Amino acid sequence: MSNGLTQLTSAEIKQKISHQKLFGVDDLFEYLFDFCKICLTANESQIDDFSHYDLTPSVFLYGVPNTGKTTLCYSLFYKLKQEVTNEINFCYLDVGRMLDPSLGQSSRNLEDIFDELKSKCKNGSSVFLLLDELDTFCMSRSKTQEHDAIRRAMTTLMLELDQLHPGKDQKILIFGITNVPELIDTAVVRRFSLKKEMQPKLNLDSFKEYLNYLGSKIKYCPSSEILEKLYNIYQERQLTAGDVKTLYKEIYIDFLCKKLEQSLIEQRVLELFEKGFSTCEHLVRTREELSK
Template identity: 25%
Template sequence: MDSIKKKEDQNKQQLIRQHVDIAKRAVQLYDLKNYPLAKYIFILALEGIVKLQKQETDPELKASLTQKANDYFQLAEQCKKQLDVQNKQLQADPLVQQINLTMLEKKNTVKFEDIAGLKEVKEALYESIIYPNLRPDIFQGIRAPPRGILLFGPPGNGKTLIAKAVATESNATFYNISASNLMSKNLGEGEKLVKALFQCAYVNQPSIIFIDEIDSILKARCENEHEASRRLKTEFLIQFDGANSSDQDRVIVIGATNRPQEIDSAALRRFTKRILIDVPDDNTRLHLIKYYTKDAVTTLNEKQMKELVKKIDGYSCSDIKALVKEACMLPLRKLKKNELLSVDSTKIKPVSIDDFTEAIKKVPPSLQKKELLYFKNLVKEYNKQV
């Protein structure tokens, strides 16, 4: 019993040291006047200490934890006061109001558990974003997370969904950007919008700026390029990794594209972490078929499911959804118009393997094998560059 109690005490002390180390990191950031991130980390340490304090039975240790919790709360409040001043100045800017209205995702509830497969991708994102946000005392200096992450690969495999899940899992503020958000008919407004966007992301750290179809914004520069487009890219690169940025900031830019070869080389260099979002593997295809057919009556057994999975090798996630929808519609198409309007829903013929075989003829994969091979070769090329 003594050995068990000793082990529990050691684990308890280790957890306390962990939260104290996190708070020390917040103090460092406070001294550097990085109030947004300092506030976030103080709250992180405070939540951990309060949880331990509620579970503690030793009066002396409980009092010590209570004092620590009060100290962290006071420091978080000081950060909040400094941020209120910055926020008041920002909110007066019409561009910031526009960003909050059109780019800030306020109701993002997507989690990794909602996304089938992509185990290696999730692990890479945990290491690059989620763990650094939850353990800022460890991931600093040379271990600091990358500032830019590029999600590339064939279309229809959930790049946007993954970016939203990352923001939810890491408790980060999420800005969803597209070319239409940044382009303006007024000369110079696009650059001001980019600058205001990064200022908002800084104040609301940790933040994720997600740019879907990033090749449409950061396309390779050329001689006959429009001046407004060139200036927008230049401002973006300055804000991304220029004189106004700091290694202490937790503002991460995630770009998604299925045409990475068109991205400007200066922009591509800033995306030091490049992750392939490939077509689903066997297990993921099986999971997707089961998920999309959960509301339909089918006669598919496990053996037929596995045969179907092999037949649709190379299908993207969106292709599989379209295929299942087509297969589920076939029993209805076999009914006459009068029958369709009067038939009992419980007496509709179940979806069979024959329906899926017929659906495959009508819904072929949207991606050719040479396209899939291109992305795999691109990964090898990026690995050589690293």
């Protein structure tokens, strides 16, 4: 669609999450699932109660990169499709295609997108809309001299969020996600009913389960002693679950290219945990550079 709205089928979503198992976010996932379910199945009395609190079916999901925010949204949609209503569509906004340098066109594109979403909700259908990388066009006005097209688009989004209310004829769930919440304009953030941080924290048992899952293809399961060492490094370096998966990805490539013997896997795992990429450490260095 030329305005930037893209729809994915449930089969495409299933493919995306088939090898993207989430760890350490069970409580958050269940909480958000219950919230979405209530919004989609609310009766007239509940809808009136929502209005009392200005509650809208919208979630602002934030956290450092590589924590699984997008995968969480895919998984939520798929479970809603399977367990709540088959009449739900998944759409996401391609910001690059939505933004247009022509005067007012970005704003019109966004208006067209929401009109299209509302039309999809007729006859009992509903929509799950993902606004990925929200910071691309909702950066705080105090942080940047934004392009007029971006400013207009942000204003239009705020107006559309203001008009978003649960109802029998308008069942639109909106998830706005970002890696840099501090850069998002406060006026945008406050319009989302829920603000939740995606910060998976694995306890030792979950960490063990995760490493066993990642190591299954290379037939590596750390001993209790090594597991504790790895877990301590995981905590000290504030590695994300995505970071750990990236480390194992490198080990798998080494193994696949026959540059790593089975007997040396443990040594390589320890080396990568100690020296491999850490999203949090990278963010700290980046922010220090930007503050100079």
